[in-house]
Amino acid sequence: MSISQLTINQFRNIEAAALTPAGGLNLIYGANGSGKTSVLEAIWFLGLGRSFRSNQAQRVIQYEQEQLTLFCRIGEQDKVGLRRTRQGDVTIKVNGDKPEKVAELAKLLPLQLITPESFALLLDGPKARREYIDWGAFHSDPHFHLIWARSRRLLKQRNQLLRAQADDRQIAIWDQQFAHYSNELTERRRAWVNSLNGVLEGIIGKFLPNAQVRVSFSQGWDSKTPIEQILKQQLQRDKQLGYTVSGPHKADLRLRVNNIPVQDVLSRGQLKLLVCALKIAQGVLLSQQHRKQCIYLVDDLASELDSEKRTLLLQQLEQTGSQVFVTAIDPEQLAMISWQRMFHVEQGRINTTDS
Numbered sequence: 001m002s003i004s005q006l007t008i009n010q011f012r013n014i015e016a017a018a019l020t021p022a023g024g025l026n027l028i029y030g031a032n033g034s035g036k037t038s039v040l041e042a043i044w045f046l047g048l049g050r051s052f053r054s055n056q057a058q059r060v061i062q063y064e065q066e067q068l069t070l071f072c073r074i075g076e077q078d079k080v081g082l083r084r085t086r087q088g089d090v091t092i093k094v095n096g097d098k099p100e101k102v103a104e105l106a107k108l109l110p111l112q113l114i115t116p117e118s119f120a121l122l123l124d125g126p127k128a129r130r131e132y133i134d135w136g137a138f139h140s141d142p143h144f145h146l147i148w149a150r151s152r153r154l155l156k157q158r159n160q161l162l163r164a165q166a167d168d169r170q171i172a173i174w175d176q177q178f179a180h181y182s183n184e185l186t187e188r189r190r191a192w193v194n195s196l197n198g199v200l201e202g203i204i205g206k207f208l209p210n211a212q213v214r215v216s217f218s219q220g221w222d223s224k225t226p227i228e229q230i231l232k233q234q235l236q237r238d239k240q241l242g243y244t245v246s247g248p249h250k251a252d253l254r255l256r257v258n259n260i261p262v263q264d265v266l267s268r269g270q271l272k273l274l275v276c277a278l279k280i281a282q283g284v285l286l287s288q289q290h291r292k293q294c295i296y297l298v299d300d301l302a303s304e305l306d307s308e309k310r311t312l313l314l315q316q317l318e319q320t321g322s323q324v325f326v327t328a329i330d331p332e333q334l335a336m337i338s339w340q341r342m343f344h345v346e347q348g349r350i351n352t353t354d355s
Contacts, residue, residue, distance in 0.1 A: 002323035005073040012038035013348035022340035030345035047109035126252035220250035
């Protein structure tokens with residue numbers, strides 16, 4: 001699965017651009033502020049209907065323009081188009097039809113993003129790591145999204161009842177459903193993490209041969225106690241706090257070296273390699289399970305990596321057989337690899353150059 005055609009209009013500083021990417025390694029290079037990251041952002045926008053750089057979607061519309069339009073052809077058959085106005089109106093078409101949910105885009109265009117901010121996966125709270133788990137489970141299990149969505153709705157309803165100081169018996173009725181979907185969600189998350197470990201171990205071994213990284217799944221409550229019992233035992237405290245303390249919304253992926261959190265042991269360069277290993281492993285597992293390739297978007301690959309580590313990372317990306325888009329300021333920084341296609345970006349204008 002790869003993007004065979006990409007069209008960008010009125011997006012950031014790109015007024016109009018049409019790209020024909022290669023199915024393998026694509027390099028997008030140019031000076032800071034030229035618009036190279038905007039190409040990755042446009043692909044991300046097509047796959048998820050939002051930006052990875054800003055929560056204010058209207059900011060991605062080019063200055064003094066009323067709307068942006070994006071289009072891509074995936075392989076030879078599928079076509080995705082998106083239009084967004086400054087008023088917030090969004091029109092999405094997949095093969096000429098409107099999808100019922102944005103999740104349909106994510107299924108059609110599975111994306112992996114690696115940026116200098118990807119450190120958040122390891123350095124920030126558990127939310128980013130839950131999202132990492134849920135990406136994999138979403139793409140591997142056709143029932144996962146429905147269970148995940150119902151669990152979120154039930155949690156929201158329970159928290160509303162807690163804040164309203166509702167009767168314990170009323171909350172207990174909701175707890176039965178919440179417990180059921182909590183267990184369903186947790187089992188699917190756990191199954192995916194277990195399937196990931198074999199793939200991940202091999203990749204981490206290549207990136208960090210001297211660090212024995214251990215990856216484990218934390219479900220969000222004491223694994224020795226049923227969630228039904230936890231909810232009952234903690235009900236009065238939950239009512240005092242106004243929210244549910246324990247549950248699948250507290251799940252986490254724990255990464256340790258000698259039982260010490262990786263962020264306390266590894267250097268920044270090693271942490272970046274570990275994040276890359278985690279992202280690559282997701283795509284490899286997707287390919288193994290469903291013979292489906294994800295697309296890797298790698299922004300500023302040269303940041304904090306020496307030449308040897310850059311080469312290692314690019315070789316691992318190439319070996320996935322997936323389509324890869326990499327941005328860099330200077331192509332000489334990444335001259336150690338044979339690029340299938342190269343694009344030079346200058347002041348929002350994109351030109352194909354010799355690879």
